[in-house]
Every structure is written in C-alpha cells, then in structure tokens.
C-alpha cells in the first residue's frame with residue numbers, strides 16, 4: 736500500500752532518510768522526542784497536524800470513492 740504515494744521520508748531534524756514515512760516518524764519520536772499526532776481512524780502516526788489532516792482527507796475521499804459530486808459553475 737502507498738507505493739505510489741510520495742511521502743517525505745527524511746528526518747527534519749538530522750536529515751537521515753528512511754525506508755518508509757512510518758519509520759521516519761518513529762525515529763523522530765524516539766531520537767528527537769518530536770511531538771507526534773495520531774490518526775484516530777487507523778492509528779497511523781504523523782509528524783505534523785497538517786500531514787494528519789491531509790491523510791484524513793484522503794481517507795475520507797477513499798470512503799466516498801467514486802461518488803464525487805462535481806458542480807460546474809458557469
């Protein structure tokens with residue numbers, strides 16, 4: 736999952752690159768005591784609130800799937 740998802744995988748504090756976003760978050764939490772936010776839906780961890788919000792939005796989009804309401808304005 737998330738193979739085509741371009742996530743940031745390098746640590747903001749020391750620049751180290753990780754195999755996955757989750758590994759990077761775990762590193763930031765343990766090595767730098769960075770504040771982590773958690774998705775209440777699936778438990779995924781994020782470095783920033785904006786990252787979590789972006790993820791939640793994607794999750795919701797996936798839920799509503801193809802039922803996307805598009806209003807064309809003229």
Ligand SMILES: [Zn+2]
Pocket residue numbers: 746747748749750751762763766767
């Ligand atoms: Zn680091």
Ligand SMILES: [Zn+2]
Pocket residue numbers: 774775776777778779790791794
């Ligand atoms: Zn989630």
